[in-house]
Amino acid sequence: MLVNERDYKVVRRLPEGKAGSSWVVTDGERNYVLKEFDSELGSPAELTRAQKLGSQRLRAAGIRVPALVDVDYARNRILREYIDGENAFALVLCRSVGDDIVLQLYDMSQRAESAGCNLDYFPTNFVLAKGQLWYVNYDANPFMEEWSLDNWGIQYWRQSPELELYLREYGAEFTGYETGHSTGVQETPAGC
Incomplete structure (x- = not known):
C-alpha cells in the first residue's frame, strides 16, 4: 500500500x-x-x-x-x-482493568478537557503497552459535558448495564480480536 x-x-x-x-x-x-x-x-x-x-x-x-x-x-x-499491546476492550471483558489503568484514563480525560476536547472513550480506542495506556485514535472532538468520560465513556470500562446492552446489540459484529490497534473483539477473548 x-x-x-x-x-x-x-x-x-x-x-x-x-x-x-x-x-x-x-x-x-x-x-x-x-x-x-x-x-x-x-x-x-x-x-x-x-x-x-x-x-x-x-x-x-x-x-x-x-x-x-x-x-x-x-x-x-x-x-x-504501531503500539504493540493489549486492546483495552479485551481487558474490560476479562475484568482486568485495574486502578492504575483507570487513573491513567482519568488523567487523559482531565488533559483533554483542559485542552477543550473530548476523546472517544470507548475502550477499543485504547491500548495498554508496558503498563502505559495509549489513546490510539486521533479523534479530539470539541468538549461537551454529555460526552465526557464520567457522563458517557466510563460505563464501557466496567461491567455495567450499558456494556451488557452494547454486547447484546453489537457483540456478534465484534470478531477477529487482535492485540495492538484492533477495534474488534470476541465476546470472550483468549487469555481471560
Missing part, C-alpha cells in the same frame, strides 16, 4: 472502524498502522486533515498517542506508529 509513493507491505487488516479501514503494515524494519478514510461521517479529505490536527492537539495536551509518521492527502491515508 502506498503512502506518498512509499510502499508498505500489509501484515494484517484490522477490524473496520467508523471512519474507514486500517491495516498493520511494515516497511521491512518497523510496523505501522495505516488508516484510509472512506466514511459517511464526513468527506475523506476532511477526516484526513482532522486526524492530523487531532494528533497535534492531543500531543500538545500531553495525551499519550502514537506518533503521526506521514499523511497522504491524495489517498486520504495516515500512517502512524
